[in-house]
Amino acid sequence: MSDTTTSGDRFVAAGTGEDPDDVLAVAVNAPDVVVPAGVAASAIIGRSPGQLAWLRLRRDRSMVPSAIVLGLFLVGAVFAPVIEKLYGVNATDNNSDLLNSRSLPVGVNGGMSGTHWLGVTPQLGRDIFMQILYGLRTSLLIAFAAALLTIALGALVGVVSGYATGAFAAAVNWFTDFILAFPFLIFSLAAIPVLVNRIYGDNPRENPVVRILLLIGVLAFFGWPYTARIVRGQVLSLREREFVEAAKAAGAGTGHMLFRQLLPNLWAPILVVFSLSVPALITAEAALSFLNIGVVEPTPDLGRMIFDSVGFAPSDPWFTLFPGLTIFLLVLAFNLLGDSVRDALDPKSSR
Amino acid sequence: MRRKLALLSIGALGVAIAASGCTQTGNGGDNNAKTTIQDSVVSYDPKDSTGPAPAVPGATKGGTLYNLENADFDHLDPARSYVNIQQVVGTLITRSLATYRESVKPDGTVKMTVIGDLATNPGIDVNKDCKVWKYTLKDNIKFEDGTPITSADFAYGVARSFSPQLAEGPHYVQNWLAGTGATSADYNKTYKGPYDGGAATPPGVTTPDAKTIIFTFPKAACDMPYAAALPMTSPVPAAKDTKLDYDRHPVSSGPYMISEYIKDTSLTLVRNPSWDPATDAAHNAYPDTIKFSLNVDSAAINQRLIADSGPDQAAMTWANVTPEVAAQVVGPVAQRVIDGSTQFAEYISINNLRVTDVNVRKALNTALDKTAVLKAVGGDLAGSPLNTIESPTTAGWADYNVFGVTATGDSAKAQTMLGTTKPDLVYCYANTPRRQNQAVAVQASLQKAGFKITLKPVDAASYYTILGKKDNSCDLYRSGWGSDWPAGSTIIPPLLDGRSIAPEGNQDLEYFNNDAVNAEIDRISAESDATQAAKDWAALDKKIMSDFAPMIPVDNARNYTLLGSKVGGAFLSSAYGVTSMNTIYVKS
Numbered sequence: 048m049s050d051t052t053t054s055g056d057r058f059v060a061a062g063t064g065e066d067p068d069d070v071l072a073v074a075v076n077a078p079d080v081v082v083p084a085g086v087a088a089s090a091i092i093g094r095s096p097g098q099l100a101w102l103r104l105r106r107d108r109s110m111v112p113s114a115i116v117l118g119l120f121l122v123g124a125v126f127a128p129v130i131e132k133l134y135g136v137n138a139t140d141n142n143s144d145l146l147n148s149r150s151l152p153v154g155v156n157g158g159m160s161g162t163h164w165l166g167v168t169p170q171l172g173r174d175i176f177m178q179i180l181y182g183l184r185t186s187l188l189i190a191f192a193a194a195l196l197t198i199a200l201g202a203l204v205g206v207v208s209g210y211a212t213g214a215f216a217a218a219v220n221w222f223t224d225f226i227l228a229f230p231f232l233i234f235s236l237a238a239i240p241v242l243v244n245r246i247y248g249d250n251p252r253e254n255p256v257v258r259i260l261l262l263i264g265v266l267a268f269f270g271w272p273y274t275a276r277i278v279r280g281q282v283l284s285l286r287e288r289e290f291v292e293a294a295k296a297a298g299a300g301t302g303h304m305l306f307r308q309l310l311p312n313l314w315a316p317i318l319v320v321f322s323l324s325v326p327a328l329i330t331a332e333a334a335l336s337f338l339n340i341g342v343v344e345p346t347p348d349l350g351r352m353i354f355d356s357v358g359f360a361p362s363d364p365w366f367t368l369f370p371g372l373t374i375f376l377l378v379l380a381f382n383l384l385g386d387s388v389r390d391a392l393d394p395k396s397s398r
Numbered sequence: 399m400r401r402k403l404a405l406l407s408i409g410a411l412g413v414a415i416a417a418s419g420c421t422q423t424g425n426g427g428d429n430n431a432k433t434t435i436q437d438s439v440v441s442y443d444p445k446d447s448t449g450p451a452p453a454v455p456g457a458t459k460g461g462t463l464y465n466l467e468n469a470d471f472d473h474l475d476p477a478r479s480y481v482n483i484q485q486v487v488g489t490l491i492t493r494s495l496a497t498y499r500e501s502v503k504p505d506g507t508v509k510m511t512v513i514g515d516l517a518t519n520p521g522i523d524v525n526k527d528c529k530v531w532k533y534t535l536k537d538n539i540k541f542e543d544g545t546p547i548t549s550a551d552f553a554y555g556v557a558r559s560f561s562p563q564l565a566e567g568p569h570y571v572q573n574w575l576a577g578t579g580a581t582s583a584d585y586n587k588t589y590k591g592p593y594d595g596g597a598a599t600p601p602g603v604t605t606p607d608a609k610t611i612i613f614t615f616p617k618a619a620c621d622m623p624y625a626a627a628l629p630m631t632s633p634v635p636a637a638k639d640t641k642l643d644y645d646r647h648p649v650s651s652g653p654y655m656i657s658e659y660i661k662d663t664s665l666t667l668v669r670n671p672s673w674d675p676a677t678d679a680a681h682n683a684y685p686d687t688i689k690f691s692l693n694v695d696s697a698a699i700n701q702r703l704i705a706d707s708g709p710d711q712a713a714m715t716w717a718n719v720t721p722e723v724a725a726q727v728v729g730p731v732a733q734r735v736i737d738g739s740t741q742f743a744e745y746i747s748i749n750n751l752r753v754t755d756v757n758v759r760k761a762l763n764t765a766l767d768k769t770a771v772l773k774a775v776g777g778d779l780a781g782s783p784l785n786t787i788e789s790p791t792t793a794g795w796a797d798y799n800v801f802g803v804t805a806t807g808d809s810a811k812a813q814t815m816l817g818t819t820k821p822d823l824v825y826c827y828a829n830t831p832r833r834q835n836q837a838v839a840v841q842a843s844l845q846k847a848g849f850k851i852t853l854k855p856v857d858a859a860s861y862y863t864i865l866g867k868k869d870n871s872c873d874l875y876r877s878g879w880g881s882d883w884p885a886g887s888t889i890i891p892p893l894l895d896g897r898s899i900a901p902e903g904n905q906d907l908e909y910f911n912n913d914a915v916n917a918e919i920d921r922i923s924a925e926s927d928a929t930q931a932a933k934d935w936a937a938l939d940k941k942i943m944s945d946f947a948p949m950i951p952v953d954n955a956r957n958y959t960l961l962g963s964k965v966g967g968a969f970l971s972s973a974y975g976v977t978s979m980n981t982i983y984v985k986s
Binding site for chain 2: 139171359361
């Protein structure tokens with residue numbers, strides 16, 4: 048990790064020393080930026096903050112492999128139905144004829160074959176490859192949706208509470224702290240079954256979409272305070288800046304101050320929080336499913352798949368390996384990419 | 399023995415991942431367990447009922463036996479005990495009027511003999527009309543505090559089993575005394591037990607002297623010797639009756655008494671000093687102490703017994719080997735398995751109040767892939783496919799295949815039967831990983847035939863309570879049943895006699911009620927020739943399935959449990975369908 052941090056710091060040092068958000072132009076004399084021989088060092092190229100960030104990101108060595116891994120997972124998840132057509136096997140098909148009389152997959156390495164590339168699951172004989180693709184789809188959908196909601200809510204609350212003063216700000220902060228102190232898993236264990244029962248009662252025809260929305264809601268409910276705190280901190284320092292006072296002097300209203308003056312200056316920390324909260328939400332969703340309060344059958348889910356497979360580790364290790372490996376790579380890649388994004392956008396922050 | 403304890407197998411965490419280069423799994427594995435029809439006689443030979451119990455060759459007395467279970471016994475109170483393992487533990491503590499003595503025959507099968515336990519014989523049919531049954535108590539029988547046991551204690555035990563508070567147990571004798579149908583819920587309409595001012599002796603029971611107890615039934619009940627082996631005929635001292643709390647410390651009349659019982663944690667049984675082996679022809683009672691651990695995870699139980707180290711060498715369990723660890727039960731470990739078919743059958747009950755079209759019920763029977771459903775819970779270690787309502791261990795059992803399909807079902811044929819209709823049904827299951835897997839397999843198999851199946855998880859602990867409500871909102875659900883004694887009379891009447899249907903607490907989970915079937919049930923119940931009755935029950939079984947198809951028989955459950963290497967004298971009880979504890983000993 049120290050490698051990426053130093054590269055970011057070095058680049059800033061090469062600039063004007065200003066906060067990168069305010070920098071309009073930097074001297075291109077960083078060591079690994081190609082400068083044609085003979086061109087005078089005085090050549091100044093104008094770059095936007097976005098271009099700068101992109102340059103820093105490109106130089107980060109962990110970015111490329113993690114982006115490739117993520118790209119593959121994203122393509123797999125988004126195009127799962129297409130892949131299913133080409134691959135010819137359904138995720139929820141039971142192939143009990145591929146299991147032996149003790150319901151373990153017949154054949155090499157957990158039943159790997161030309162038709163079932165990663166083998167089939169014990170007991171039900173489902174195709175592991177398709178289960179993982181659709182499981183990724185579920186995980187990523189929930190994680191991204193929850194992350195967006197988290198960011199939107201967190202940014203809104205953060206900006207308002209940072210800019211406001213007096214009793215109102217105190218109340219919002221108190222509420223944020225209250226949610227932060229709430230035990231997430233215990234609350235979920237208690238609340239999700241109750242909510243599902245409340246919505247459906249005796250009606251068994253549970254709509255899988257509702258369960259997914261519920262999970263997104265629960266994850267966002269517990270996620271927003273983290274964003275709100277970071278955004279609030281930024282706003283507290285921004286609101287003392289000259290441009291804010293200038294806008295005030297010009298007679299700008301509160302809405303204009305919050306959303307036209309302050310928020311545009313916050314996109315870097317917000318993007319960083321977003322990129323780091325996605326992997327956290329993926330694991331949180333998997334944890335809920337592992338505890339049997341997440342996505343229910345027949346929607347494939349990585350957390351539930353891991354739960355089902357753990358007991359089979361001694362007898363059919365491949366069933367445990369593949370979903371575990373998938374979620375490990377997914378979260379690792381997201382975290383590394385998130386770190387890269389943070390280093391690129393916000394190089395001064397330290398970990 | 400009625401409903402089997404729900405297996406709440408909880409996945410094991412932190413199991414080491416085996417380094418595996420290239421694993422190859424063959425098609426092999428065990429074949430199905432051997433099925434033998436329950437071999438049972440009622441013995442009036444005084445020698446059979448006289449103690450001590452025949453010695454087990456090679457057995458040694460003493461030591462501590464361990465029993466690892468994943469849940470507490472809901473009830474040890476003899477009036478409330480109805481689950482097989484509760485009764486196996488129960489017979490060590492509270493003895494009944496009669497009991498089963500089981501012995502392993504040279505061919506490995508088990509012979510059951512119904513003998514007198516605290517009584518000198520399994521019951522004398524005084525007038526040869528099955529209406530008056532007389533029991534004479536043995537001499538020198540005492541409670542754990544040394545008080546002699548008298549006939550009044552038995553009368554009180556039966557009396558309290560009428561109490562609405564203690565309604566969980568079997569109700570055969572109560573119904574016979576009240577003159578209501580054998581499986582009716584009306585047994586305590588008039589007499590509600592000794593609590594709240596009721597008499598200490600129920601109507602129909604008389605105790606002419608301290609050694610004699612007589613049951614007088616308005617209608618014939620020829621199965622009384624078997625019913626007397628149920629725990630509700632145990633003596634209970636009225637002075638020590640703690641009502642609902644009696645569960646925690648039933649007063650011992652058997653070889654062991656409770657020394658410590660910590661709810662959901664452990665139960666320790668020690669020798670009852672007042673027990674005289676000369677009065678007991680069924681219990682060898684070899685170990686000095688029996689320690690039950692009641693909160694061990696199923697996976698941990700199996701891993702410990704496979705590892706077989708330390709005190710676990712003297713341990714047993716009633717928890718079946720789970721599919722996850724089945725592959726490890728090979729070689730010397732496989733020598734320590736108690737294996738065999740039980741009298742338990744598993745069905746998918748069809749709610750006949752909701753699925754009223756017999757053609758749909760027949761199509762369900764045709765479509766279901768029983769092999770896939772079994773594989774979802776462990777394949778042939780869980781059981782073998784079944785077409786009949788009666789378990790293959792039932793006397794007189796005759797196999798049939800009225801729908802003409804193999805165990806894998808025939809979805810194309812079922813689709814033809816359905817034609818253009820696409821029934822939309824709800825399958826309810828107990829919310830455990832095991833039952834969820836099974837539900838998914840049921841759904842996949844039925845959807846292939848054109849049904850639309852919605853899965854609904856139900857709280858596992860209250861599963862039978864929810865489905866036992868007449869107005870439940872489920873169309874299909876798994877249910878299990880085992881005979882209370884080896885006869886069709888404890889299978890078809892409790893499951894399919896529609897006159898027993900009540901607003902809640904039902905055993906007829908199919909909610910099936912047909913006058914012709916009810917009349918036939920009455921006719922066979924009055925049959926005095928047991929062999930003919932067995933044949934008639936099997937014929938009725940086939941008639942019900944071919945004409946009404948009220949349920950889908952799925953499999954005959956198999957017992958496949960591990961023992962520690964120092965446990966001897968264990969065998970699969972034919973009466974209870976689990977490892978017996980009467981002849982068990984710890985090798986020294």
